[in-house]
Amino acid sequence: MADLTEKNLAYAFAAESKAAIRNEAFAKKAESEGYTQIAHLFRAISDAESVHARRYLQLMRGKIGSTEENLERAFENEINANVEEYPKLIKDATDEGKESIAKAFSRSRDVESGHADLYKKAMNHMLEDRETDYHVCQVCGFVSEDAPKDNCPVCGAVKEKFTQVK
Ligand SMILES: [Fe+2]
Ligand SMILES: [Fe+2]
Structure with missing residues (x-):
């Protein structure tokens, strides 16, 4: 029983994590099509699914040390x-x-x-x-310490494609 619950927690964590990312991608798509309010809705639900996913991860044995x-x-x-x-x-x-x-x-x-x-x-x-600003390439996921001066060293994206992590 306990093992089954542990397995189900892992399943729910994976499913909610996927839903969070999927909704975020849907939000970006809605934004690009001019549906600002629908984009907000997808972002809100994405955030809510992240809440679920984090909760399940916290409940799984030995996943956060x-x-x-x-x-x-x-x-x-x-x-x-x-x-x-x-x-x-x-x-x-x-x-x-x-x-x-x-x-x-x-x-x-x-x-x-x-x-x-x-x-x-x-x-x-x-x-x-040590205080370091991190900037993430939204094309490939490269993480730069401090603001990038040039193109992304991995994918060549222009520096405007980087977003600063708050
Ligand atoms: Fe990149
Ligand atoms: Fe990574």
């Missing part, structure tokens, strides 16, 4: 995505001739190692009071 442990886990996840997971996805997409998807996976793989570096930095400077 101390910040030191979380940094370590986040670092390992990025390395795993870079070294193990994305290479497989890239190979499958390439084998099936899906070039643009292989390229999207490749960019993400490259970006993940940058994420890992940032976590490493945070782990090393954890106790220092």
